[in-house]
Amino acid sequence: MDWQLFLNPYEQTVNELKLKLREMRKQYRQTDNHAPIEFVTGRIKSVDSIKEKMVRRQLTEDRLDEMEDIAGVRIMCQFVEDIYQVVSDLRKRKDMTIIEERDYITNNKSSGYRSYHIVINYPLQQIDGEKIIKAEIQIRTLAMNFWATIEHSLNYKYQGKFPDEIAARLRRAAEAAFQLDTEMSSINGDIKEAQQIFSQKKGYTDSSLDDIDN
Secondary structure, eight states, rough: OHHHHHHHHHHHHHHHHHHHHHHHHHHHHHHHHHSSSSSEEEEOOHHHHHHHHHHTOOOGGGGGOSSSSSSSEEEESSSSSHEEEEEHHHHTTTTEEEEEEETTTTTTTOOOOOOOEEEEEEEEEETTTTEEEEEEEEEEEEHHHHHHHHHHHHHHHHTOOHHHHHHHHHHHHHHHHHHHHHHEEEEEHHHHHHHHHHHHHOOOHHHHHHHHHH
8 A cells, every 4th residue: 555645635634634734723813802712722643543443443454534633733722711712613614524523522531531522524635626525623731732642642651551650640740730721721811911911012923823734
């Protein structure tokens, strides 16, 4: 199988989604004092990860389009309520179709993991016509992302089988991170006002945010 040829449409999808989501952020900033999108990142699942998932789910190459996360985009938000604002706005878009939503914030996983997942069908325009690509959009706060990044790294070490002590500490850390999000939400009015003043004084622009994204 020519993996590069197979992954090209997924790479194009991620690039287009990042561009559109960053444009959403720009529009938020032009029409409001607060943009619920802090920054956007994206990635293509590695070939090794795809092969591992094929074995785990007993998928053949002709069923790879069943995978939902080969193309992945992540939206970072400051506040939990920002996440639901972004979800609401994504539901209104006509350039993608939401086929599944998973709210791991209201219903967090037993490990402590929190995030909001949206699986979409994205109509990718190519020279030989339209191709529907499945992609996953993850929306989370910075605190949620910090926890998830650490948990992901530990998962490689322990292969998903955490010692009881480590698992318990991760759950406590997840609750501490969510408590931080809750506290920040309770004073978000003051935070947003302070950030607006800071941005105006320092000339913090969308080009600066693009540097963060990159």
